[in-house]
Amino acid sequence: MEKDLVERVLAAAASVVGSGAISANGHGNVSLRVPGAEEMYFTSAPSLKGLGADGIVRVGLDGTLLEGNLPPIQGAVVAMHTAMYQDHPDVGCVVHTHSPFATAHAVAHRPIDCWIEALAMFGLADGIPVADYAPRGSEQAVANIRRAVRPGVPAVLLANHGVLVFHRTPDLAVLVGGVVEEAAQAAINARTMGGPVEIPADMRVAALQRAMAFDTAGTKTA
Amino acid sequence: MPKIIIAHKVEDVDRWLGYKAERAAVLSPFGSDVTDHVSMDGHDDVAVGLDVADVAALQAAVASPSPELAAAMQRHGVVPPLTFLIEK
Numbered sequence: 001m002e003k004d005l006v007e008r009v010l011a012a013a014a015s016v017v018g019s020g021a022i023s024a025n026g027h028g029n030v031s032l033r034v035p036g037a038e039e040m041y042f043t044s045a046p047s048l049k050g051l052g053a054d055g056i057v058r059v060g061l062d063g064t065l066l067e068g069n070l071p072p073i074q075g076a077v078v079a080m081h082t083a084m085y086q087d088h089p090d091v092g093c094v095v096h097t098h099s100p101f102a103t104a105h106a107v108a109h110r111p112i113d114c115w116i117e118a119l120a121m122f123g124l125a126d127g128i129p130v131a132d133y134a135p136r137g138s139e140q141a142v143a144n145i146r147r148a149v150r151p152g153v154p155a156v157l158l159a160n161h162g163v164l165v166f167h168r169t170p171d172l173a174v175l176v177g178g179v180v181e182e183a184a185q186a187a188i189n190a191r192t193m194g195g196p197v198e199i200p201a202d203m204r205v206a207a208l209q210r211a212m213a214f215d216t217a218g219t220k221t222a
Numbered sequence: 223m224p225k226i227i228i229a230h231k232v233e234d235v236d237r238w239l240g241y242k243a244e245r246a247a248v249l250s251p252f253g254s255d256v257t258d259h260v261s262m263d264g265h266d267d268v269a270v271g272l273d274v275a276d277v278a279a280l281q282a283a284v285a286s287p288s289p290e291l292a293a294a295m296q297r298h299g300v301v302p303p304l305t306f307l308i309e310k
Binding site (some may be wrong): 168 | 237243244250251252279288290292297298301
């Protein structure tokens, strides 16, 4: 395996852990597309916490293990990663976690709407859908994910399971995973006060416009 | 202000057109009079025109997009590479 790619997967996994958008046991997996090849590097350990180079495997996008040791529990979810690379040529990283608040929505089969402005700023202005349940990584589960995923929306909740995020780069995938978890947590808290309220469509555009204006102005120093 | 055309392919022209207001919002810090153009023969080629105050800043932003810009590009179905054309 290429050392550089292994290190990038390890860095992405550490970034997921660092983001806090992960369950206490660290269950989840991260994969990176191998540029120019029909392959991905995939985390094969049960937890993303304390992951080492021996916890990375190389897998073909047809699901064939090419290098490394892939335990059954991780092997079972390979197909939901490969499906995202097959369906979305622009996707370079897939992250799957059981981040607690987003998974609570997944368990309740409740989509996440645009309740916080970060969703509008980072490509999730139309919310995050829920893919129907089927046993993890099964043909039916992957078909359900494919049916639920909306064009251009880089995340989907997996009913009774967790969250799947897929984006161009690891940084963006981790960022989106964090935003999804933040929105889910805020909504659950808001339900004690009458429930979350969606941001109106024109204000979602306004939030993005303001974010871009500050982006373009750059960091100010005094 | 020079008029710039940014040409590229998209995953789906109708989807891309659906984000007209959002695209104008995303590009508003770089310039004004944002206009969308699509291929007349139904191809997946599109172009965005706008009057740009700082061309270098726009090129730099697209070359190394912020998370917000990268997310918008994915959402709108922008397919790299992007070609910049300037009015002469």
